[in-house]
Amino acid sequence: MDSKPVHFKRIAKEESWGYNRSTIDYIQNAAAHGLYEIRGLGAKRKVPHFDDLVFLGASLSRYPLEGYREKCSTKTILGTRFAKKPIELAIPITVAGMSFGSLSANVKESLGRAASEMGTSTTTGDGGMTQEERLSSKTLIYQCLPSRYGFNPDDVRRADAIEVVIGQGAKPGGGGMLLGQKISPRVAAMRTLPEGIDQRSACRHPDWTGPDDLAIKIQELRELTDWEKPIYVKVGATRTFNDVKLAVHSGADVVVVDGMQGGTAATQSCFIEHVGIPTLAAVRQAVDALEDLNMKGKVQLIVSGGIRTGADVAKALAMGADAVAIGQGVLYALGCNSETYVQNGAHFSAEDGYTALGTAAGFCHHCHTGKCPVGITTQDVILEQRLNPDVGAKRLKNYLKTLNMELTTIARACGKQNVHHLEPEDLVALTVEAAAMARLPLAGTNWIPGISGY
Amino acid sequence: MEHLTFDLAQRPLRELNQLLHTDAEAGKIGKVTVSNPDGAHNIAVGLNCPVEVEVIGHAGYYVGGMNKSASITVTGSAGTGAAENMMSGKVHIKGFASNGAGASAHGGLLVIDGDAGLRCGISLKGGDIVVGGSVGSFSAFMAQAGRMVICGDAGDALGDSLYEAVLYVKGNITSLGADAQIEPMSETDYAAVAALLQQSGPAFAAHDPHDFKRVASARTLYHWNADADQEY
Numbered sequence A: 001m002d003s004k005p006v007h008f009k010r011i012a013k014e015e016s017w018g019y020n021r022s023t024i025d026y027i028q029n030a031a032a033h034g035l036y037e038i039r040g041l042g043a044k045r046k047v048p049h050f051d052d053l054v055f056l057g058a059s060l061s062r063y064p065l066e067g068y069r070e071k072c073s074t075k076t077i078l079g080t081r082f083a084k085k086p087i088e089l090a091i092p093i094t095v096a097g098m099s100f101g102s103l104s105a106n107v108k109e110s111l112g113r114a115a116s117e118m119g120t121s122t123t124t125g126d127g128g129m130t131q132e133e134r135l136s137s138k139t140l141i142y143q144c145l146p147s148r149y150g151f152n153p154d155d156v157r158r159a160d161a162i163e164v165v166i167g168q169g170a171k172p173g174g175g176g177m178l179l180g181q182k183i184s185p186r187v188a189a190m191r192t193l194p195e196g197i198d199q200r201s202a203c204r205h206p207d208w209t210g211p212d213d214l215a216i217k218i219q220e221l222r223e224l225t226d227w228e229k230p231i232y233v234k235v236g237a238t239r240t241f242n243d244v245k246l247a248v249h250s251g252a253d254v255v256v257v258d259g260m261q262g263g264t265a266a267t268q269s270c271f272i273e274h275v276g277i278p279t280l281a282a283v284r285q286a287v288d289a290l291e292d293l294n295m296k297g298k299v300q301l302i303v304s305g306g307i308r309t310g311a312d313v314a315k316a317l318a319m320g321a322d323a324v325a326i327g328q329g330v331l332y333a334l335g336c337n338s339e340t341y342v343q344n345g346a347h348f349s350a351e352d353g354y355t356a357l358g359t360a361a362g363f364c365h366h367c368h369t370g371k372c373p374v375g376i377t378t379q380d381v382i383l384e385q386r387l388n389p390d391v392g393a394k395r396l397k398n399y400l401k402t403l404n405m406e407l408t409t410i411a412r413a414c415g416k417q418n419v420h421h422l423e424p425e426d427l428v429a430l431t432v433e434a435a436a437m438a439r440l441p442l443a444g445t446n447w448i449p450g451i452s453g454y
Numbered sequence B: 001m002e003h004l005t006f007d008l009a010q011r012p013l014r015e016l017n018q019l020l021h022t023d024a025e026a027g028k029i030g031k032v033t034v035s036n037p038d039g040a041h042n043i044a045v046g047l048n049c050p051v052e053v054e055v056i057g058h059a060g061y062y063v064g065g066m067n068k069s070a071s072i073t074v075t076g077s078a079g080t081g082a083a084e085n086m087m088s089g090k091v092h093i094k095g096f097a098s099n100g101a102g103a104s105a106h107g108g109l110l111v112i113d114g115d116a117g118l119r120c121g122i123s124l125k126g127g128d129i130v131v132g133g134s135v136g137s138f139s140a141f142m143a144q145a146g147r148m149v150i151c152g153d154a155g156d157a158l159g160d161s162l163y164e165a166v167l168y169v170k171g172n173i174t175s176l177g178a179d180a181q182i183e184p185m186s187e188t189d190y191a192a193v194a195a196l197l198q199q200s201g202p203a204f205a206a207h208d209p210h211d212f213k214r215v216a217s218a219r220t221l222y223h224w225n226a227d228a229d230q231e232y
């Protein structure tokens, strides 16, 4: 046999930074459809985050605690300012508001069960309170949103706290969205909407505008509940320093600050990526606002938006948060973006589901379609069976347990008997950006950009 | 059952609402007359039983808020959000009502003898609202279900992004909002208007249902349409 030399033609593959493949894809998608992209989850771009901070563990100058033996309290109390019945949690890690409608009823039940077993709370979301969630969740926070879908004084009375939602980190300034595929008969009835329509929620509350009105609205909720229940106010992170101050002036017991990494079930991707500030910057501003008003410890702060690990929780607490709320991490714990789903103890491939959505495990952000390949963000009677509530509850409980163990590990290493004793002095930053945003010294220096020196 | 007079100049609002939540719900009180309201906010909010409340004078924000079953009358005017998120029962404002009257009401009947401000019936979810005078701009914005009868005029953008709520207007409509359209009245509509006027009291009996126009959703915004120009 004759052998011939092989000639390779050189193919230049220099990718443009400004017009890389994802930008080209974006432009061509816009050109094909004349409509912006809508998707789920949170910001995908890299922003300064808790990863850019590290702890200064104890050494000679501070004593550590024994990792497994010495007690480290995680008890957390929220709503001590005005409410007769504050929320008492065993851990400072709560489940963020996610609606029945965006999630299936099974998932809502899983969240309630796992949270109750761990001694923490869940939150309703846009679309009202389901019986499943009230029954399964020992401590349930009931959201009062601009749309007021399914909002009902009986549920206000049944709730353990009320959260007035002004905005959300994924879309500060925007209302919710739920596309027709997810408006099942039950969801439609709960929201008083025609079945199958593409729902676009209001972005402003119908009965108040501005902080002076909000103060009266909060008073209404207090009068209605005979001043028993804590009132949370949730803001998407933008002008956080001012917004937190205004929330406190309006009479909030607890302020929830949701950074731009926070997730959503469906929003324009330009909104998710380009509106709002990173959680790291928001925590600092929120704590500044509380300290400025001498309200630290009187009004509690919950931070959310991209909290994934026990280290994230510890860093948020050290910066001054009283608790965190987790949304996307919870979804991932349940199996979001997993290659398989679990039924009767066996794993089954979910590849068909991802392929049908034009995506693959690890890349999916298609919660808005209602065709979640692993049965989480769906109202489809077949697909929702892919998440068994027992399996979901177990996995979420494990996740929360792990986070809490990591949190106490770090707290002990820093010599704290109580996770709430973690403080900014325990942290340093790895990048100049994070140092400036978090107002912490750059590791190995005492330089805080904008504060010390220049 | 007792008929009680509660003087808001002498006793705090907290006591009034507590009384209405506990004693009234326990069936001990049939009627409460509230004197000297002086524009106080949050009078008679969250009532949960068929008690009767009469407020002599002007009320502030959210009078009758989230009402269930109770019958609340204000002889004067009401501030923002009167009867907001009402579930059932009746709230009657004999004077004027400010912005957001009847916002997101799921049920019950709100009667306003005078005019209502901006966004009357915004996000309405099944309640009925009858207004003797005119309503301000953006009324019935995103109203999902329920009915509004407006005996006077309507301001700008009436019924913007309406869902299944139906509006009946006797006077002029400055402009209709996106997706709202005027439709012919049917016999059912005439009967509905007649019944709502009748329930609202003798002052409303003078209006002839045949003088009303029907405004409902054209339902063109119910679905995304990738080929159409999006207004959003």
Ligand code: SF4
Pocket (backbone or CB within 6 Å): A040, A041, A331, A335, A336, A337, A338, A364, A365, A366, A367, A368, A371, A372, A373, A374, A375, A376, A377
């Ligand atoms: S796997 Fe389900 S929950 Fe996760 S991004 Fe895809 S659709 Fe959303």
